[in-house]
Amino acid sequence: MKGLDIHYKLISKELGFILFLEAFLIFISGCVSLHYKESCVSDIWISAGITLIASIFLFISGGKTKLKSIGRKDSILIVTLSWISFSVFGMLPFYISGSIPSVTDAFFETTSGLTTTGSSILTNVEAMPKGLLFWRSLTQWMGGLGMIVFVLAFLPLVAGGGSSLLFDDETTGISHDKFRPKVGQIAKRLWGIYLGFTLILILLLKIAGMDVFDSCCHAFATMSTGGYSTKNQGISYWDSARIDYILSIFMLIGATNFTLWYFLIKKRFKKIYGDEEFRWFLSIVAIATIIITYGLLYNGTENELSQSVRYSFFQVSSMISTTGFATADFNLWGDFLKVTLTLLMLICGCGGSTSGGLKTIRFVVLSKNTFNEFTKQIHPKAILPVRINGNVVSIDVVQRILAFSFLYITIILISLLVFTATGLTFEESWGVSISGLGNVGPALGKFGPMGNFSGMTDFAKWYYSFLMVIGRLEILTVLILFTPGFWKK
Numbered sequence: 001m002k003g004l005d006i007h008y009k010l011i012s013k014e015l016g017f018i019l020f021l022e023a024f025l026i027f028i029s030g031c032v033s034l035h036y037k038e039s040c041v042s043d044i045w046i047s048a049g050i051t052l053i054a055s056i057f058l059f060i061s062g063g064k065t066k067l068k069s070i071g072r073k074d075s076i077l078i079v080t081l082s083w084i085s086f087s088v089f090g091m092l093p094f095y096i097s098g099s100i101p102s103v104t105d106a107f108f109e110t111t112s113g114l115t116t117t118g119s120s121i122l123t124n125v126e127a128m129p130k131g132l133l134f135w136r137s138l139t140q141w142m143g144g145l146g147m148i149v150f151v152l153a154f155l156p157l158v159a160g161g162g163s164s165l166l167f168d169d170e171t172t173g174i175s176h177d178k179f180r181p182k183v184g185q186i187a188k189r190l191w192g193i194y195l196g197f198t199l200i201l202i203l204l205l206k207i208a209g210m211d212v213f214d215s216c217c218h219a220f221a222t223m224s225t226g227g228y229s230t231k232n233q234g235i236s237y238w239d240s241a242r243i244d245y246i247l248s249i250f251m252l253i254g255a256t257n258f259t260l261w262y263f264l265i266k267k268r269f270k271k272i273y274g275d276e277e278f279r280w281f282l283s284i285v286a287i288a289t290i291i292i293t294y295g296l297l298y299n300g301t302e303n304e305l306s307q308s309v310r311y312s313f314f315q316v317s318s319m320i321s322t323t324g325f326a327t328a329d330f331n332l333w334g335d336f337l338k339v340t341l342t343l344l345m346l347i348c349g350c351g352g353s354t355s356g357g358l359k360t361i362r363f364v365v366l367s368k369n370t371f372n373e374f375t376k377q378i379h380p381k382a383i384l385p386v387r388i389n390g391n392v393v394s395i396d397v398v399q400r401i402l403a404f405s406f407l408y409i410t411i412i413l414i415s416l417l418v419f420t421a422t423g424l425t426f427e428e429s430w431g432v433s434i435s436g437l438g439n440v441g442p443a444l445g446k447f448g449p450m451g452n453f454s455g456m457t458d459f460a461k462w463y464y465s466f467l468m469v470i471g472r473l474e475i476l477t478v479l480i481l482f483t484p485g486f487w488k489k
Contacts, residue, residue, distance in 0.1 A: 005489050006073050011081065013062025018082045019055035022089055023048045025138055029093065033131020040097040040129045047092035054089065073486065080478050083469055086139075087111040093135055099128055104458045111465045113139035115472035116354060118227025118324035118441030119464070121454040125232050130213060133230050137217035143472070144224025144254070144354035145194050149187045193261050194354075198223045201250050208242040222247055225254040225355045227324030227441045234449070236327045241310055244327055248317040252285065255321035255349025276389050277350050277361045281320075284360070288316045288344055295337045319344040322355040324441025326449030338444065342431070345440045356439025356471055358408055362401050364388065369398055407475055411437055415467060422460040436467035 030044035070078070090113075091106035093099075100106040105121045112119045113136055122128065128136075198219050205215035214230050221228045231237035235247060253261070260278060263271040272278065292312035293305070302308040311328050318325045319341045330341055348357025365386055372384040386393040412433045419429035424445075431444030432453075442449040456464065470478040480486050 005071060006077065007070065009062045010070060011074060011077050012058045014078045015081055015085055016055045016057075016059030016062060019051055019058065019085060019089060022086055023052035023055055025142065026051060026090075026093060026135065029131050029135035029138060032134040033129055036130045038129040038131055040093075040099070040131060043097035044093045044131055044135070047089075047096050050092060051089040076477055076480060076486075079473060080469075080481060083114065083473065086142075087114055087465075087469075090114060090135075090139055093132055097129070097132065099132055104461050105454075108453070108461045108465050109136070110139060111468050112441075113137075113226065113228060114143040115439050115468040116140050116143045116224045116226035116322070116356065117436065117439040117468045117472075118221070119435065119443075119447075119453050119468075120228065121452060121456075121461070123452055123454055125230060133217060134213070137220040137226075137228050137230075140224040140226030140228055141198070141220035142224075144226065145190055145258075149190065189262055190258050193258055193265070194223060197250065197253060197261075201246070204246050205243065208246055209238060209240055210243070218247070219250075222250045222323060222325075223254050223354065225251060225321045225323040225349065225353070227318070229325065234327070235314075235325050244310055244314045247325060248314045251317040251321040251323045251325070254323070255317075255353045255355040256281065257350040257352035258354075259352055274389060277364055280364050281350055281360045284344070284347060285316055285320060288320070288340060289313045291340055292316060292333075292337055295340075296333065299334050299337075301333055315341065316344060319440065320347065320355075321349050321353075322357055322438055322440045324449075326442060329448060329450045331444065331448040331450075342434060342444070345434050345438050348438060348440075356437075358405065358438070361388070362405060365393060365398060365401050366405060369402075404475065407479075408437065411467075411470075411475065415463070418463055419460060422457045424456075424460070432464060433467070436464045437471040439468060439471050 026044060026048035030041055030048060033041045033044055087107060087110045091100075091103070091110040094109060095101070095103060095106040100109060100121070108119075108121055111117075118140070125133070201219040201222060202212075202215045205218055206212060210218065217228070217230045218235075220226070229235060229237075235243065256278060257275070260272050260275060263269075289309070289312050292315065293308045296302040296308040296312060297305065302311065314325070314327050315330055317323070322345070330338060346358055347363050348359055349355030351359045351361040365388065368386045368388075372386065375384055376382055386398055415433035415437065416426075416429050419432055420426060424432065428443065428445040428447055432447055435441060435443040435447070442451075445451075446455060447453055453461070453464070
């Protein structure tokens with residue numbers, strides 16, 4: 001189309017690579033199904049074949065386009081369309097096999113997995129074939145760091161600024177401490193650390209009492225802070241303190257800026273304990289755990305301190321990391337503790353992590369900027385910059401954070417109206433609005449940790465899917481496509 005500075009052939013070729021990766025992963029899930037001698041093997045492989053054909057078509061449509069560099073608009077379209085395409089083709093194994101016969105439900109389940117939200121429409125998870133459960137968990141693991149980052153790490157399609165744009169549009173947070181000069185090297189290091197933690201967690205869960213299949217699926221869901229489980233009762237199925245604490249620690253690891261784990265490997269410890277966002281994050285976890293532990297003992301929900309600490313630490317780790325696992329129904333803990341957990345769903349993990357939500361780094365900047373405004377009321381001429389790790393945060397960055405936060409809260413309020421219009425109660429609408437945009441998973445009321453999202457209307461499910469995608473891609477990456485200026489040259 002003339003008049004637009006958008007390179008559609010280049011975008012087509014990029015999408016072809018992404019779908020080729022997805023076809024391969026679906027095929028692997030079919031192999032898992034074959035191992036367990038399930039009848040849905042052919043359905044999964046047919047889905048892989050359809051995805052492969054689509055990837056070849058898109059790649060050929062790109063012609064002989066030289067993938068040297070891409071523009072800002074190209075990057076936004078590639079990232080957004082990649083996530084939508086991954087969900088569309090990712091739902092095929094569920095739909096073709098008949099395990100999820102509704103297109104709406106199949107798309108919802110896949111999008112929830114890919115965005116690491118973890119909200120599910122399944123009423124009987126254990127009735128699903130293992131091959132599909134593996135695919136369900138694998139979508140979360142790929143969505144954790146992002147398939148674009150994976151492609152940049154192992155299939156460097158573009159050079160120079162193009163790679164950097166794709167990296168920034170998909171990863172989360174306001175800034176990235178680039179420990180290597182090239183984006184491809186950064187992506188490889190991040191995925192190496194991500195894979196390493198996943199393998200360690202699989203081993204620990206196996207030792208703690210899970211079988212190999214459950215260990216893999218729960219490791220995928222934990223490191224990605226996704227929250228899908230292979231059991232109807234979730235993590236409470238095992239009723240194991242060891243498993244609870246292992247998962248709690250690794251949920252927090254997933255919610256931490258992965259750059260810090262690289263510094264840990266390099267024994268640059270000052271970078272870790274000197275990171276202000278990380279200190280704030282751990283402080284919030286500690287304070288929330290103490291509050292909820294006391295609350296459980298005070299209201300008589302738990303009588304033993306050890307049990308209270310175990311349940312509170314697990315649920316705090318789950319909510320602030322946006323994983324969404326649950327070992328207890330916090331809807332029964334009383335309004336005060338529910339509000340406390342809801343606040344954690346708003347703040348969430350660190351920038352550069354696999355968690356969703358507003359991010360701790362933005363919360364820190366907003367807090368410091370607010371305190372500065374109090375001081376300026378007394379000393380109007382004072383120049384008080386916001387500092388993070390001793391470095392001044394530019395006014396431009398502060399303004400972007402303010403704009404993002406305003407938009408974030410505005411979308412939650414609009415969603416509150418939308419969901420109440422579909423018949424949900426105020427509490428349910430409030431919960432699913434925060435949960436969907438923050439990629440948390442469990443919400444409040446019947447959509448709580450022991451419920452599911454099957455009771456939503458089809459319209460509500462599609463809208464919730466939209467919330468999950470814009471939340472995972474930091475809102476602006478998607479919403480800018482709806483502005484007239486984007487499509488003008």
